[in-house]
Amino acid sequence: MMRASHAFDLPGRRATPRQWTKPIRSCAIPAIVLFLFWLAAAPAVAWSDRLHALIAEEAVQRLPSPLRDLFSGAADLDRLRQAAIAPDGWRNPESPHYRPDERPNHFFNIDGITSAPYPFADFPRRRADAVKKFGADAFKEHGTAPWAAYDALDALAGALADGRTDDVFEKAGQLAHTTADLHMPFHITKNYDGQLSGNPGIHKALEIGLVHRYFDFYSSEIRTQRRQVPYLADAQGRLFDWLTETYARIGPILEADAAARLATAYNPADHPEDLEDLASDRARPYYAAFKKDLEARGSPEAAAIRDAADHLAALLYSAWVTAGKPLSLAPAPPPPQPSPTGSYWWLLLPVALLPILFWPRRRPNLKS
Numbered sequence: 001m002m003r004a005s006h007a008f009d010l011p012g013r014r015a016t017p018r019q020w021t022k023p024i025r026s027c028a029i030p031a032i033v034l035f036l037f038w039l040a041a042a043p044a045v046a047w048s049d050r051l052h053a054l055i056a057e058e059a060v061q062r063l064p065s066p067l068r069d070l071f072s073g074a075a076d077l078d079r080l081r082q083a084a085i086a087p088d089g090w091r092n093p094e095s096p097h098y099r100p101d102e103r104p105n106h107f108f109n110i111d112g113i114t115s116a117p118y119p120f121a122d123f124p125r126r127r128a129d130a131v132k133k134f135g136a137d138a139f140k141e142h143g144t145a146p147w148a149a150y151d152a153l154d155a156l157a158g159a160l161a162d163g164r165t166d167d168v169f170e171k172a173g174q175l176a177h178t179t180a181d182l183h184m185p186f187h188i189t190k191n192y193d194g195q196l197s198g199n200p201g202i203h204k205a206l207e208i209g210l211v212h213r214y215f216d217f218y219s220s221e222i223r224t225q226r227r228q229v230p231y232l233a234d235a236q237g238r239l240f241d242w243l244t245e246t247y248a249r250i251g252p253i254l255e256a257d258a259a260a261r262l263a264t265a266y267n268p269a270d271h272p273e274d275l276e277d278l279a280s281d282r283a284r285p286y287y288a289a290f291k292k293d294l295e296a297r298g299s300p301e302a303a304a305i306r307d308a309a310d311h312l313a314a315l316l317y318s319a320w321v322t323a324g325k326p327l328s329l330a331p332a333p334p335p336p337q338p339s340p341t342g343s344y345w346w347l348l349l350p351v352a353l354l355p356i357l358f359w360p361r362r363r364p365n366l367k368s
Protein backbone atom coordinates (compact mmCIF):
# COMPACT_ATOMS: atom_id res chain seq x y z
CA MET A 1 0.00 0.00 0.00
CA MET A 2 1.45 3.28 -1.08
CA ARG A 3 1.31 6.38 1.03
CA ALA A 4 0.05 9.22 -1.04
CA SER A 5 1.35 12.13 1.00
CA HIS A 6 4.23 13.05 3.22
CA ALA A 7 2.33 15.91 4.81
CA PHE A 8 1.13 13.73 7.67
CA ASP A 9 4.50 12.13 8.36
CA LEU A 10 5.62 14.83 10.79
CA PRO A 11 7.24 12.97 13.67
CA GLY A 12 5.21 14.94 16.22
CA ARG A 13 1.98 13.43 15.00
CA ARG A 14 3.15 9.98 16.01
CA ALA A 15 4.02 10.91 19.60
CA THR A 16 1.36 9.99 22.12
CA PRO A 17 0.63 12.55 24.89
CA ARG A 18 2.12 10.15 27.44
CA GLN A 19 5.54 10.43 25.80
CA TRP A 20 5.57 14.21 26.15
CA THR A 21 7.62 15.39 29.06
CA LYS A 22 6.72 18.70 30.66
CA PRO A 23 9.61 20.78 29.16
CA ILE A 24 8.80 19.44 25.71
CA ARG A 25 5.14 20.36 26.17
CA SER A 26 6.06 23.91 27.19
CA CYS A 27 8.08 24.23 23.95
CA ALA A 28 5.44 22.52 21.88
CA ILE A 29 2.71 25.15 22.25
CA PRO A 30 4.80 28.03 20.84
CA ALA A 31 6.06 25.62 18.17
CA ILE A 32 2.51 24.73 17.15
CA VAL A 33 1.54 28.41 17.05
CA LEU A 34 4.58 29.10 14.83
CA PHE A 35 3.69 26.15 12.63
CA LEU A 36 0.13 27.46 12.18
CA PHE A 37 1.51 30.88 11.25
CA TRP A 38 3.83 29.20 8.75
CA LEU A 39 0.91 27.29 7.24
CA ALA A 40 -1.08 30.51 6.89
CA ALA A 41 1.86 32.37 5.34
CA ALA A 42 3.06 29.62 2.95
CA PRO A 43 1.80 30.04 -0.62
CA ALA A 44 -0.65 27.37 -1.69
CA VAL A 45 1.41 24.91 -3.74
CA ALA A 46 -0.72 22.97 -6.17
CA TRP A 47 0.24 19.40 -6.91
CA SER A 48 0.78 20.23 -10.51
CA ASP A 49 3.54 22.53 -9.20
CA ARG A 50 5.01 19.50 -7.52
CA LEU A 51 4.90 17.61 -10.80
CA HIS A 52 6.56 20.46 -12.71
CA ALA A 53 9.35 20.45 -10.10
CA LEU A 54 9.73 16.66 -10.35
CA ILE A 55 10.03 16.78 -14.15
CA ALA A 56 12.69 19.52 -14.01
CA GLU A 57 14.62 17.61 -11.34
CA GLU A 58 14.57 14.35 -13.30
CA ALA A 59 15.65 16.12 -16.49
CA VAL A 60 18.75 17.38 -14.66
CA GLN A 61 19.52 13.84 -13.48
CA ARG A 62 19.42 12.70 -17.09
CA LEU A 63 21.90 15.34 -18.32
CA PRO A 64 25.48 14.30 -19.11
CA SER A 65 28.33 15.80 -17.13
CA PRO A 66 29.59 18.56 -17.14
CA LEU A 67 26.23 20.13 -18.13
CA ARG A 68 24.52 18.41 -15.21
CA ASP A 69 26.91 20.13 -12.80
CA LEU A 70 25.50 23.55 -13.79
CA PHE A 71 22.10 22.62 -12.29
CA SER A 72 22.61 19.71 -9.90
CA GLY A 73 23.92 21.52 -6.80
CA ALA A 74 21.21 21.73 -4.11
CA ALA A 75 20.74 25.51 -4.41
CA ASP A 76 20.81 25.49 -8.23
CA LEU A 77 18.37 22.60 -8.43
CA ASP A 78 16.00 24.38 -6.10
CA ARG A 79 16.30 27.54 -8.18
CA LEU A 80 15.45 25.55 -11.32
CA ARG A 81 12.45 23.91 -9.61
CA GLN A 82 11.10 27.33 -8.63
CA ALA A 83 11.73 28.65 -12.14
CA ALA A 84 9.84 25.67 -13.59
CA ILE A 85 6.80 26.50 -11.43
CA ALA A 86 6.90 30.28 -11.99
CA PRO A 87 5.16 30.42 -15.41
CA ASP A 88 1.86 29.33 -13.84
CA GLY A 89 2.08 32.56 -11.80
CA TRP A 90 2.68 34.57 -14.97
CA ARG A 91 -0.66 33.42 -16.41
CA ASN A 92 -2.65 33.95 -13.21
CA PRO A 93 -4.35 37.40 -13.17
CA GLU A 94 -4.31 37.35 -9.36
CA SER A 95 -0.56 36.83 -9.17
CA PRO A 96 1.80 39.82 -8.68
CA HIS A 97 3.86 38.27 -11.52
CA TYR A 98 0.94 38.28 -13.97
CA ARG A 99 1.84 38.71 -17.66
CA PRO A 100 -1.20 39.40 -19.85
CA ASP A 101 0.17 37.52 -22.88
CA GLU A 102 1.28 34.41 -21.01
CA ARG A 103 -1.86 32.24 -21.03
CA PRO A 104 -1.65 30.71 -24.56
CA ASN A 105 1.92 29.57 -23.89
CA HIS A 106 0.64 26.74 -21.70
CA PHE A 107 -1.43 24.69 -24.17
CA PHE A 108 -1.95 23.83 -27.81
CA ASN A 109 -5.38 22.45 -28.70
CA ILE A 110 -4.29 21.13 -32.06
CA ASP A 111 -7.64 19.46 -32.82
CA GLY A 112 -9.31 22.83 -32.26
CA ILE A 113 -7.04 24.49 -34.83
CA THR A 114 -7.20 21.93 -37.63
CA SER A 115 -9.99 19.60 -38.74
CA ALA A 116 -7.37 17.22 -40.14
CA PRO A 117 -7.31 13.87 -38.33
CA TYR A 118 -4.57 12.53 -36.04
CA PRO A 119 -1.55 12.42 -36.53
CA PHE A 120 -1.86 15.93 -38.06
CA ALA A 121 0.90 15.12 -40.54
CA ASP A 122 0.43 18.28 -42.63
CA PHE A 123 0.26 20.70 -39.71
CA PRO A 124 2.76 23.53 -40.34
CA ARG A 125 5.45 23.49 -37.71
CA ARG A 126 6.84 26.95 -38.28
CA ARG A 127 4.78 29.64 -36.57
CA ALA A 128 4.72 31.96 -39.59
CA ASP A 129 3.37 29.16 -41.83
CA ALA A 130 0.73 28.14 -39.27
CA VAL A 131 -0.45 31.73 -38.78
CA LYS A 132 -0.66 32.14 -42.54
CA LYS A 133 -2.81 29.02 -42.82
CA PHE A 134 -5.12 29.40 -39.79
CA GLY A 135 -4.92 33.09 -38.81
CA ALA A 136 -3.41 34.57 -35.65
CA ASP A 137 -6.69 34.41 -33.68
CA ALA A 138 -6.72 30.62 -33.82
CA PHE A 139 -3.55 30.55 -31.72
CA LYS A 140 -4.74 33.14 -29.21
CA GLU A 141 -7.66 30.79 -28.57
CA HIS A 142 -6.00 27.39 -28.90
CA GLY A 143 -2.51 28.15 -27.66
CA THR A 144 1.10 28.57 -28.72
CA ALA A 145 2.97 26.10 -26.46
CA PRO A 146 5.28 24.45 -29.07
CA TRP A 147 6.55 27.85 -30.19
CA ALA A 148 6.79 29.17 -26.64
CA ALA A 149 8.99 26.16 -25.85
CA TYR A 150 11.12 26.81 -28.93
CA ASP A 151 11.50 30.51 -28.03
CA ALA A 152 12.55 29.54 -24.50
CA LEU A 153 15.10 27.09 -25.95
CA ASP A 154 16.55 29.78 -28.19
CA ALA A 155 16.70 32.31 -25.35
CA LEU A 156 18.31 29.71 -23.08
CA ALA A 157 21.07 29.03 -25.63
CA GLY A 158 21.75 32.79 -25.81
CA ALA A 159 21.82 33.19 -22.04
CA LEU A 160 24.18 30.20 -21.68
CA ALA A 161 26.52 31.56 -24.35
CA ASP A 162 26.66 34.98 -22.64
CA GLY A 163 26.90 33.59 -19.10
CA ARG A 164 23.77 35.48 -17.96
CA THR A 165 22.97 33.32 -14.95
CA ASP A 166 19.60 34.86 -14.02
CA ASP A 167 18.36 34.45 -17.57
CA VAL A 168 19.69 30.90 -17.76
CA PHE A 169 17.49 29.90 -14.83
CA GLU A 170 14.45 31.84 -15.99
CA LYS A 171 14.62 30.46 -19.53
CA ALA A 172 15.48 26.92 -18.41
CA GLY A 173 12.49 27.08 -16.04
CA GLN A 174 10.24 28.37 -18.80
CA LEU A 175 11.44 25.59 -21.11
CA ALA A 176 10.87 23.02 -18.36
CA HIS A 177 7.36 24.28 -17.67
CA THR A 178 6.24 24.51 -21.29
CA THR A 179 7.73 21.13 -22.19
CA ALA A 180 5.89 19.55 -19.26
CA ASP A 181 2.62 21.23 -20.27
CA LEU A 182 3.00 19.92 -23.83
CA HIS A 183 3.25 16.38 -22.45
CA MET A 184 0.06 16.65 -20.40
CA PRO A 185 -2.59 15.07 -22.65
CA PHE A 186 -5.30 17.54 -21.63
CA HIS A 187 -3.16 20.55 -22.56
CA ILE A 188 -3.23 19.66 -26.25
CA THR A 189 -6.90 19.04 -27.07
CA LYS A 190 -10.07 21.09 -27.30
CA ASN A 191 -11.57 18.32 -25.14
CA TYR A 192 -9.28 19.67 -22.40
CA ASP A 193 -11.61 18.78 -19.55
CA GLY A 194 -13.38 15.78 -21.05
CA GLN A 195 -16.39 18.04 -21.61
CA LEU A 196 -16.86 16.71 -25.18
CA SER A 197 -16.65 13.01 -24.32
CA GLY A 198 -18.63 12.54 -21.10
CA ASN A 199 -15.51 12.78 -18.87
CA PRO A 200 -16.09 16.18 -17.20
CA GLY A 201 -13.44 17.07 -14.63
CA ILE A 202 -10.81 14.72 -16.12
CA HIS A 203 -8.18 17.47 -16.36
CA LYS A 204 -7.76 18.01 -12.64
CA ALA A 205 -8.73 14.44 -11.77
CA LEU A 206 -5.64 13.33 -13.71
CA GLU A 207 -3.25 16.17 -12.94
CA ILE A 208 -4.09 16.64 -9.28
CA GLY A 209 -6.41 13.92 -7.95
CA LEU A 210 -4.55 10.95 -9.39
CA VAL A 211 -0.96 12.24 -9.40
CA HIS A 212 -1.37 13.57 -5.88
CA ARG A 213 -2.62 10.22 -4.55
CA TYR A 214 0.07 8.12 -6.25
CA PHE A 215 2.97 10.56 -6.22
CA ASP A 216 5.40 7.88 -5.02
CA PHE A 217 4.52 5.75 -8.03
CA TYR A 218 5.06 8.61 -10.49
CA SER A 219 8.29 9.68 -8.76
CA SER A 220 9.67 6.19 -9.23
CA GLU A 221 8.32 5.68 -12.79
CA ILE A 222 9.90 8.91 -14.00
CA ARG A 223 13.35 7.58 -13.08
CA THR A 224 13.06 4.51 -15.32
CA GLN A 225 14.27 4.15 -18.92
CA ARG A 226 17.08 6.69 -18.61
CA ARG A 227 19.11 6.84 -21.80
CA GLN A 228 21.85 8.85 -23.45
CA VAL A 229 20.52 12.34 -24.14
CA PRO A 230 20.49 13.17 -27.86
CA TYR A 231 21.28 16.52 -29.49
CA LEU A 232 18.20 17.74 -31.39
CA ALA A 233 19.08 19.20 -34.77
CA ASP A 234 15.41 20.08 -35.38
CA ALA A 235 14.02 20.89 -31.93
CA GLN A 236 10.94 22.68 -33.31
CA GLY A 237 10.01 19.61 -35.34
CA ARG A 238 10.60 17.29 -32.38
CA LEU A 239 8.30 19.40 -30.18
CA PHE A 240 5.49 18.69 -32.67
CA ASP A 241 6.42 14.98 -32.85
CA TRP A 242 6.14 14.76 -29.07
CA LEU A 243 2.84 16.58 -29.10
CA THR A 244 1.50 13.96 -31.52
CA GLU A 245 2.79 11.12 -29.32
CA THR A 246 1.10 12.71 -26.32
CA TYR A 247 -2.13 13.10 -28.27
CA ALA A 248 -2.29 9.31 -28.71
CA ARG A 249 -2.51 8.98 -24.91
CA ILE A 250 -5.76 10.94 -24.61
CA GLY A 251 -8.00 8.08 -25.77
CA PRO A 252 -6.75 5.40 -23.34
CA ILE A 253 -6.93 7.85 -20.42
CA LEU A 254 -10.52 8.82 -21.26
CA GLU A 255 -11.46 5.14 -21.52
CA ALA A 256 -9.86 4.31 -18.16
CA ASP A 257 -11.64 7.26 -16.55
CA ALA A 258 -15.01 6.25 -18.06
CA ALA A 259 -14.60 2.68 -16.77
CA ALA A 260 -13.67 3.92 -13.29
CA ARG A 261 -16.69 6.28 -13.18
CA LEU A 262 -18.99 3.46 -14.20
CA ALA A 263 -17.55 0.97 -11.71
CA THR A 264 -17.61 3.36 -8.73
CA ALA A 265 -20.57 5.66 -9.58
CA TYR A 266 -18.30 8.65 -8.92
CA ASN A 267 -17.94 11.80 -11.00
CA PRO A 268 -14.85 13.88 -10.06
CA ALA A 269 -16.50 17.02 -11.49
CA ASP A 270 -19.15 16.78 -8.74
CA HIS A 271 -16.55 16.80 -5.95
CA PRO A 272 -13.70 19.27 -6.61
CA GLU A 273 -13.11 19.35 -2.85
CA ASP A 274 -11.93 15.72 -3.06
CA LEU A 275 -9.05 16.47 -5.43
CA GLU A 276 -6.55 17.29 -2.72
CA ASP A 277 -8.35 15.55 0.13
CA LEU A 278 -6.34 12.36 0.36
CA ALA A 279 -8.43 11.12 3.24
CA SER A 280 -11.65 11.25 1.23
CA ASP A 281 -13.32 7.83 1.46
CA ARG A 282 -15.78 8.95 -1.20
CA ALA A 283 -13.05 9.50 -3.83
CA ARG A 284 -10.79 6.57 -2.99
CA PRO A 285 -12.57 3.80 -4.99
CA TYR A 286 -12.69 5.95 -8.12
CA TYR A 287 -9.00 6.88 -8.06
CA ALA A 288 -7.99 3.30 -7.24
CA ALA A 289 -10.07 1.99 -10.16
CA PHE A 290 -8.77 4.74 -12.48
CA LYS A 291 -5.15 3.95 -11.58
CA LYS A 292 -5.66 0.19 -11.99
CA ASP A 293 -7.34 0.57 -15.35
CA LEU A 294 -4.53 2.86 -16.54
CA GLU A 295 -1.99 0.24 -15.43
CA ALA A 296 -3.75 -2.35 -17.57
CA ARG A 297 -3.24 0.05 -20.49
CA GLY A 298 0.50 0.47 -19.77
CA SER A 299 0.16 3.60 -17.58
CA PRO A 300 0.09 6.13 -20.46
CA GLU A 301 -0.03 9.03 -17.96
CA ALA A 302 3.22 7.82 -16.31
CA ALA A 303 4.82 7.48 -19.75
CA ALA A 304 3.80 11.08 -20.54
CA ILE A 305 5.45 12.33 -17.34
CA ARG A 306 8.61 10.32 -18.00
CA ASP A 307 8.79 11.49 -21.61
CA ALA A 308 8.45 15.09 -20.45
CA ALA A 309 11.62 14.71 -18.35
CA ASP A 310 13.47 12.80 -21.08
CA HIS A 311 12.60 15.33 -23.77
CA LEU A 312 13.35 18.28 -21.49
CA ALA A 313 16.82 16.83 -20.90
CA ALA A 314 17.35 16.65 -24.69
CA LEU A 315 16.24 20.27 -25.06
CA LEU A 316 18.53 21.49 -22.26
CA TYR A 317 21.42 19.54 -23.74
CA SER A 318 20.75 20.95 -27.23
CA ALA A 319 20.68 24.53 -25.89
CA TRP A 320 23.99 23.92 -24.14
CA VAL A 321 25.64 22.46 -27.26
CA THR A 322 24.34 25.41 -29.32
CA ALA A 323 25.80 27.78 -26.72
CA GLY A 324 29.28 26.24 -27.16
CA LYS A 325 29.18 23.97 -24.07
CA PRO A 326 30.01 26.58 -21.39
CA LEU A 327 31.45 25.06 -18.23
CA SER A 328 30.18 27.68 -15.80
CA LEU A 329 27.20 30.01 -15.72
CA ALA A 330 28.57 33.33 -14.50
CA PRO A 331 31.67 34.59 -16.33
CA ALA A 332 34.77 33.63 -14.37
CA PRO A 333 36.05 36.51 -12.16
CA PRO A 334 39.27 38.13 -13.52
CA PRO A 335 42.49 36.84 -11.90
CA PRO A 336 43.90 39.15 -9.19
CA GLN A 337 46.34 41.70 -10.68
CA PRO A 338 49.64 42.14 -8.81
CA SER A 339 49.84 45.70 -7.46
CA PRO A 340 52.98 47.82 -8.31
CA THR A 341 54.33 47.26 -4.79
CA GLY A 342 53.46 43.59 -4.98
CA SER A 343 53.02 41.95 -1.64
CA TYR A 344 56.13 43.67 -0.15
CA TRP A 345 54.30 46.78 1.08
CA TRP A 346 55.15 45.82 4.67
CA LEU A 347 58.86 46.60 3.96
CA LEU A 348 57.81 50.25 3.88
CA LEU A 349 56.49 50.04 7.43
CA PRO A 350 59.78 50.96 9.22
CA VAL A 351 60.16 53.96 6.88
CA ALA A 352 56.69 55.07 7.85
CA LEU A 353 57.61 54.70 11.53
CA LEU A 354 60.82 56.83 11.28
CA PRO A 355 59.14 60.21 11.91
CA ILE A 356 57.62 58.79 15.09
CA LEU A 357 61.05 57.66 16.38
CA PHE A 358 62.81 60.95 15.64
CA TRP A 359 60.01 63.39 16.37
CA PRO A 360 61.43 66.16 18.67
CA ARG A 361 60.07 65.49 22.13
CA ARG A 362 59.17 68.18 24.59
CA ARG A 363 61.87 68.26 27.25
CA PRO A 364 60.67 68.33 30.80
CA ASN A 365 60.77 71.87 32.18
CA LEU A 366 63.53 71.86 34.83
CA LYS A 367 62.88 75.35 35.98
CA SER A 368 60.90 75.49 39.12
Ligand SMILES: [Zn+2]
Pocket residue numbers: 087088106177181
Ligand atom coordinates in the same frame (compact mmCIF):
# COMPACT_ATOMS: atom_id res chain seq x y z
ZN1 LIG B 1 1.33 25.65 -17.34
